[in-house]
Amino acid sequence: MNDNTYDVAVVGAGVFGAWTAYQLRQSGRRVILIDAHGPGHSRSSSGGESRIIRMGYGADEVYTRSASRALQLWKEFFDEVREPLFHPTGVLWLAHDDDPYPVRSAETLKTVGIPFEKLTINEVSRRYPQIGLDGVSWAMVEPESGILMARRAVRAVVKEAIKNGVEYLQDAVSSTGVPSVTHAQDARATKGQKISAAQYVFACGPWLPKMFPDLLAERIHPTRQEVFFFATPAGQSFTAPALPTWIDFKDEAYGLPDLEGRGIKIAIDRHGPSFDPDSDDRIVTAAGLDEVRRCLARRLPALKDAPVTETRVCQYENTANGDFLVDIHPQFDNVWLVGGGSGHGFKHGPVVGEYVAARVAGDIARVEPRFSLETKARDQRRTVF
Ligand SMILES: Cc1cc2nc3c(=O)[nH]c(=O)nc-3n(C[C@H](O)[C@H](O)[C@H](O)COP(=O)(O)OP(=O)(O)OC[C@H]3O[C@@H](n4cnc5c(N)ncnc54)[C@H](O)[C@@H]3O)c2cc1C
Numbered sequence: 475m476n477d478n479t480y481d482v483a484v485v486g487a488g489v490f491g492a493w494t495a496y497q498l499r500q501s502g503r504r505v506i507l508i509d510a511h512g513p514g515h516s517r518s519s520s521g522g523e524s525r526i527i528r529m530g531y532g533a534d535e536v537y538t539r540s541a542s543r544a545l546q547l548w549k550e551f552f553d554e555v556r557e558p559l560f561h562p563t564g565v566l567w568l569a570h571d572d573d574p575y576p577v578r579s580a581e582t583l584k585t586v587g588i589p590f591e592k593l594t595i596n597e598v599s600r601r602y603p604q605i606g607l608d609g610v611s612w613a614m615v616e617p618e619s620g621i622l623m624a625r626r627a628v629r630a631v632v633k634e635a636i637k638n639g640v641e642y643l644q645d646a647v648s649s650t651g652v653p654s655v656t657h658a659q660d661a662r663a664t665k666g667q668k669i670s671a672a673q674y675v676f677a678c679g680p681w682l683p684k685m686f687p688d689l690l691a692e693r694i695h696p697t698r699q700e701v702f703f704f705a706t707p708a709g710q711s712f713t714a715p716a717l718p719t720w721i722d723f724k725d726e727a728y729g730l731p732d733l734e735g736r737g738i739k740i741a742i743d744r745h746g747p748s749f750d751p752d753s754d755d756r757i758v759t760a761a762g763l764d765e766v767r768r769c770l771a772r773r774l775p776a777l778k779d780a781p782v783t784e785t786r787v788c789q790y791e792n793t794a795n796g797d798f799l800v801d802i803h804p805q806f807d808n809v810w811l812v813g814g815g816s817g818h819g820f821k822h823g824p825v826v827g828e829y830v831a832a833r834v835a836g837d838i839a840r841v842e843p844r845f846s847l848e849t850k851a852r853d854q855r856r857t858v859f
Contacts, residue, residue, distance in 0.1 A: 480506045482834055483661060483671035485647045486686075487513040490812050491677030491819050492628050493827025496635040498553060498744065501831055505635075506669060510646035514625035515634040517666060517751050519679045522788055523702065525624040525820035526719055528565040529588045529616055530579030534858055537818075538582045540825045547824035555634055559627045561733055563714035565619040568722040568773075571611045575723055576858070580614055581716040591615045602646070604717055605611045606775045606802070609725070621719060621730055624820055632824075643667070673834050677812040680751040680791040686803070686811065693850040694788045694799070694814055696744035698754065700762040703737040703784040704770065704777055712738050720773070721857055731803055737783040738774065741765050743817065745856070749789045756787035790817040794851035796858030798822070800830060801847040810834060811847065818859060 476578040480503075485497045487509035495507040514521050527545055531537035545560075552559050569576035583590045586777035593613040598605065636642050646664035660670045678685050680696035704714035716729040730739040742765060763782065771778035779830065791813055793799055812830055819826070829845075843849065 480504045480641070480669070481673040482506075482673045482675060482775070483508065483669050484675045484677060485509075485633050486677035486681070487625070487628070487642070487659065488518045488629075488677060488679045489531070489628050489823035490679070490815065490826050491675065492635065493823040494677055494812065495640045495682055495827075496638070497824075497827035497831040498834065499635055499638045499640045501835065502539055503831075505639075506641045506665065506671065507632065507635065507645060508643045508645060508647055508669065510644070512644055514628035517756075519780065519791060519815060520624055520628045520790060520820060522624050522786060523736060524621045524733060525729070526565065526619075526728065527560075527622050528619045528719075528721065529567075529583055529586075530567060530590075530614070531577070531582065531583060532578040535582050535586065536842065537822070537858065538586050538588065540822050542586065544822050544825045547828075548627070549564045551631070551634070551824070552627075553618070555630055557626070557630050559623040559630065560572055560620060561623070561714060562618060562620040563733075563834075564718035564748040565616040566598075566605075566718045566720045567614040568605075568607070568720055569612045570609055570724040573724040583616070589617060590731060591617065591636035593767055596678045597837075604776060605720065606771075606773050606776055608772050611724075615718065618639070619719070620629050620714075621684075621733060622820065623734075644790075648707065651777065673808045673810065675810045675812055675830060678816065679813055680749070680789045682791065682799075682811065682813045689803070689847075690811070692852040693793060695745075695792045695854060696751055697792060698749035698750045698792055699741065700746070700758045700766070701741045701786040701788060701790050701818070702758065702763065702766045702782055703739050704780040705783045706732045706777065706780065707739050712774075722773065724776045725772075727773070729773060730826060738777065740746055742766065742769070742772060743788065743859070744805075745792060746853070747853065751789055758785040758787060784797065791817070792816045792856070794854055796856050797844045797849065799847060799850055800826065800833065800842070800845040804847065815851070816858065
């Protein structure tokens with residue numbers, strides 16, 4: 475494209491921006507995708523090794539339906555590009571007596587028609603003897619869910635989008651690049667390139683509040699999140715299918731089996747301290763390791779003294795309750811804000827992309843009110859996990 479004129483400029487090639495650019499191109503648009511550091515880079519929220527795709531979302535049917543459609547789209551995409559980046563490990567929910575979330579999840583899965591199996595404690599310990607069941611009263615398996623190899627999946631989407639005709643530019647779009655008029659004329663990259671498009675999508679993940687501080691600084695809160703990998707003994711008892719992915723939201727923890735020889739992964743799913751994605755160091759804390767090791771001793775007791783093989787610090791970009799943000803900027807008629815993945819967004823990438831593409835085209839049967847800017851409160855009260 476020589477005249478720098480596009481139908482849509484998508485800023486940010488994380489999972490939301492990558493799929494948005496891909497889906498826009500599928501619908502015939504001329505698209506440029508711009509990222510400051512490259513798809514799935516190490517400071518982006520999509521830059522981790524792996525992300526869970528599960529269907530259970532308590533009573534939040536909107537996310538269960540989205541996750542189900544997203545899994546289908548991810549699988550079709552991986553088949554098409556011949557990259558096996560989905561591991562169907564199954565997802566095991568560890569349920570506590572006083573926790574309504576797995577109960578509601580099971581009800582919603584039944585309503586939507588997604589396969590799952592409820593297990594008694596005895597069944598869990600027979601099937602997965604590696605798992606410690608302290609405090610657990612029953613469990614539920616989603617047999618078709620599993621793990622997306624996140625960083626590589628985003629890169630694959632961008633590669634395919636480029637193959638299909640999306641132009642890609644690696645540069646930062648200046649935060650002052652959107653002029654203060656009601657219709658954005660152009661955006662400016664730091665190297666001076668002017669990008670002219672009819673519409674702009676800002677899918678900047680944890681950078682969105684920096685790009686639009688007046689609007690979003692108090693509505694999207696990046697938090698520091700630590701992730702640990704531990705070595706496993708030789709053999710297959712800590713790889714899938716012997717060990718599934720497991721979630722224990724009551725204990726604010728989740729774990730992945732040993733995938734591709736990286737070791738088992740464990741993280742605490744509680745919002746950490748505020749985090750600056752540009753300037754903060756990414757070194758895990760001794761307190762974080764202590765907490766995760768206690769969790770390891772409780773849930774995978776055979777690994778309680780296993781050595782740490784890798785660590786990562788990533789960030790969530792949380793809206794007040796965990797609902798995504800996909801809406802038009804209130805002061806511009808051609809600027810879209812897409813983000814607020816809130817620690818659970820990765821799996822939904824293909825559906826967010828479809829939704830944004832439909833909204834940009836003005837061609838949508840149903841606008842999801844939960845994704846609107848006006849529902850984004852300033853006080854943090856997480857309800858979507
Ligand atoms: C530790 C951890 C575990 C998680 N686990 C799960 C999970 O198991 N399942 C799940 O579904 N989700 C999970 N998530 C959430 C999920 O990873 C995020 O919701 C998702 O990756 C957000 O993607 P994004 O595209 O919005 O943001 P990002 O991936 O951060 O992408 C934003 C992009 O915008 C670019 N950008 C920003 N500003 C500019 C600019 N001015 N100019 C050009 N480019 C710019 C950045 O370089 C970046 O590449 C987890 C997140 C973390 C941190």
